[in-house]
Amino acid sequence: MHQFPVTTRPERTSDDIAADRKTANAFFARYANTGSPRTQRDRDALIRFYSYDWNLICCVMEASEWSRIHAGDTTAHRTARRAKRATQAALNDFPTRDDSRLRPYVHAATMKRLPTPGVTPRPVGERLTARGQADRFWARCLNPTAKFRAAVLNDDQPFSQWLLLHPSYGPLQDAPEGYSGTLRLPKSQRFVPGYVRPAGIS
Numbered sequence: 001m002h003q004f005p006v007t008t009r010p011e012r013t014s015d016d017i018a019a020d021r022k023t024a025n026a027f028f029a030r031y032a033n034t035g036s037p038r039t040q041r042d043r044d045a046l047i048r049f050y051s052y053d054w055n056l057i058c059c060v061m062e063a064s065e066w067s068r069i070h071a072g073d074t075t076a077h078r079t080a081r082r083a084k085r086a087t088q089a090a091l092n093d094f095p096t097r098d099d100s101r102l103r104p105y106v107h108a109a110t111m112k113r114l115p116t117p118g119v120t121p122r123p124v125g126e127r128l129t130a131r132g133q134a135d136r137f138w139a140r141c142l143n144p145t146a147k148f149r150a151a152v153l154n155d156d157q158p159f160s161q162w163l164l165l166h167p168s169y170g171p172l173q174d175a176p177e178g179y180s181g182t183l184r185l186p187k188s189q190r191f192v193p194g195y196v197r198p199a200g201i202s
Contacts, residue, residue: 109181
């Protein structure tokens with residue numbers, strides 16, 4: 001059984017609490033006195049500052065800090081900063097991918113049987129068929145009493161268990177030895193009705 005260390009923050013003593021309360025009472029007592037114009041002005045400024053949303057206050061403070069840092073900016077300074085950013089961006093730029101080093105996604109024997117890839121318009125009938133199939137799929141998903149919806153939305157199965165049921169999932173694997181684009185047995189090894197072939201005897 002693992003034991004994890006427990007870190008606790010320091011406890012505040014009664015003296016700390018009393019000191020904080022004393023400081024707070026002094027702060028509010030200063031703004032409670034409206035006799036002097038200076039106190040009235042400070043209180044009005046405090047109310048005016050905190051009457052805005054905190055995000056706006058943060059924006060104002062960051063803008064003030066930026067203005068203080070860049071108060072003496074000139075065109076030369078801004079040009080130098082742009083050049084520095086461009087140099088840094090050029091160093092961080094990713095090179096163009098070399099597609100020649102990619103492994104083929106489909107076996108060469110299977111690729112020869114596929115039609116030539118190309119961008120062609122889909123016929124109207126094919127598009128309508130696909131739309132109808134999609135409509136039927138979502139209609140079955142939206143049916144609350146159908147088992148199909150439960151099967152689609154079933155997320156209780158652990159991924160490790162799903163992976164055991166789908167061994168082909170994952171990166172591209174090497175083709176089996178002697179693979180020629182099909183997993184069917186050669187004709188000489190297929191079952192022939194009425195023919196007896198005992199194991200181990202040619």
